[in-house]
Amino acid sequence: MKFQSKVVIVTGAGAGIGLATALKFAESGAFVALVDTNIQNGKKALEIIERNGCEAILCVADIQDSSQVRGAIEKVIQKWGRADILVNNAGVYIQGNANETSEEAWERLLKINLTGAFLFTKYIFPAMEKQGGGVIINVASEAGLVGIKDQVAYNVSKAGVIALTKSCAVDFASYGIRVNSVCPGTTDTPLVQESINRSADPFVAKRNLESIRPLNRLGKPEEIASAILYLASDEIGYATGSIFSIDGGYTAQ
Numbered sequence: 001m002k003f004q005s006k007v008v009i010v011t012g013a014g015a016g017i018g019l020a021t022a023l024k025f026a027e028s029g030a031f032v033a034l035v036d037t038n039i040q041n042g043k044k045a046l047e048i049i050e051r052n053g054c055e056a057i058l059c060v061a062d063i064q065d066s067s068q069v070r071g072a073i074e075k076v077i078q079k080w081g082r083a084d085i086l087v088n089n090a091g092v093y094i095q096g097n098a099n100e101t102s103e104e105a106w107e108r109l110l111k112i113n114l115t116g117a118f119l120f121t122k123y124i125f126p127a128m129e130k131q132g133g134g135v136i137i138n139v140a141s142e143a144g145l146v147g148i149k150d151q152v153a154y155n156v157s158k159a160g161v162i163a164l165t166k167s168c169a170v171d172f173a174s175y176g177i178r179v180n181s182v183c184p185g186t187t188d189t190p191l192v193q194e195s196i197n198r199s200a201d202p203f204v205a206k207r208n209l210e211s212i213r214p215l216n217r218l219g220k221p222e223e224i225a226s227a228i229l230y231l232a233s234d235e236i237g238y239a240t241g242s243i244f245s246i247d248g249g250y251t252a253q
C-alpha cells in the first residue's frame with residue numbers, strides 16, 4: 001500500500017491510461033478523484049473502485065474550462081483536505097499536417113492537451129504549497145519528442161507538455177513539488193482503437209503501429225500506469241523534471 005491515504009487526482013480517468021492509473025492508485029491505498037467529461041465512464045470507474053473497497057469521488061469536469069477545473073479541485077479539498085498527487089492525463093488526438101489542420105481544430109486540441117494541464121497545475125499549486133509539497137505527473141507522448149508524421153497539433157501539444165513539466169519542475173522545486181512526465185508510445189486504449197477503426201484496413205493499421213517499434217507491439221494501459229506510479233513514488237524523490245519514455249523503443253531508434 002505504497003500510496004496509503006494519499007489524495008490523487010487523475011484527469012481523463014474514465015478510460016484508457018487514466019482509468020488504469022486511477023485503479024492502480026486505488027489498489028495502492030490512495031483516495032482517488034476521477035476527473036472526466038464522460039459521466040458514464042466516470043461512474044463505471046467509480047463503481048469498480050468502490051466495489052474493491054477503495055475510496056474515490058467523481059468530478060465531472062472539462063479540463064479546458066478554468067471554472068470547472070477550479071470546481072473539481074475545490075471538491076477534492078472539501079472531501080479530503082489536501083491533494084498530494086496530480087496526474088494530468090486527459091487528452092485528445094487529431095490527425096493532419098499544418099496544411100490540413102483547421103485553426104479551430106488546432107486551438108481545441110491545444111486547449112485540451114496543453115492548457116488543460118496548465119490550468120490544473122496552476123490551480124492545484126496553492127493547495128500543494130500550503131501542505132508543503134506534492135507531485136505532478138504529466139502524460140506527454142513520444143509525439144512530444146519527435147515529429148510523428150501527419151499529426152502536427154498533437155505533436156506540438158505534447159512537446160508543450162514536456163516544456164510545462166520542465167518549467168514547473170524548476171519553478172516549484174523549492175516548494176517541495178516534483179513535476180515529471182511520462183512519454184508513452186502507442187498504447188492500446190479507446191483513443192487508439194478509434195483511430196485504427198477509422199482507417200481503411202484496421203488490421204493493417206494496427207500492424208503498422210506495432211511494427212514501427214522494436215518491441216513490435218502496442219503498450220498496455222497498465223504498463224503506462226505503473227510508470228506513472230513509479231514517478232509519483234517517494235522512493236524516487238530525487239526525480240524532478242524527468243521525461244520518462246515508455247514506448248517499446250520507438251524513440252530509441
Ligand SMILES: NC(=O)c1ccc[n+]([C@@H]2O[C@H](COP(=O)([O-])OP(=O)(O)OC[C@H]3O[C@@H](n4cnc5c(N)ncnc54)[C@H](O)[C@@H]3O)[C@@H](O)[C@H]2O)c1
Nearest residue numbers: 012014015016017037062063090091141186187189190191
Ligand atoms: N493511447 C496512446 O497511444 C497514447 C500515447 C501517448 C500518449 N497518450 C496520452 O495519454 C493520455 C490518455 O490517452 P488515452 O489513450 O488513455 O485516451 P482515451 O481517449 O482512451 O481516454 C481519455 C479520457 O480522457 C477524457 N477526456 C478527454 N477530453 C477531456 C477533457 N477535455 N476533460 C476531461 N476529460 C477528458 C475522455 O473522456 C476519456 O475518458 C492522453 O493525454 C494521450 O494524449 C496516449
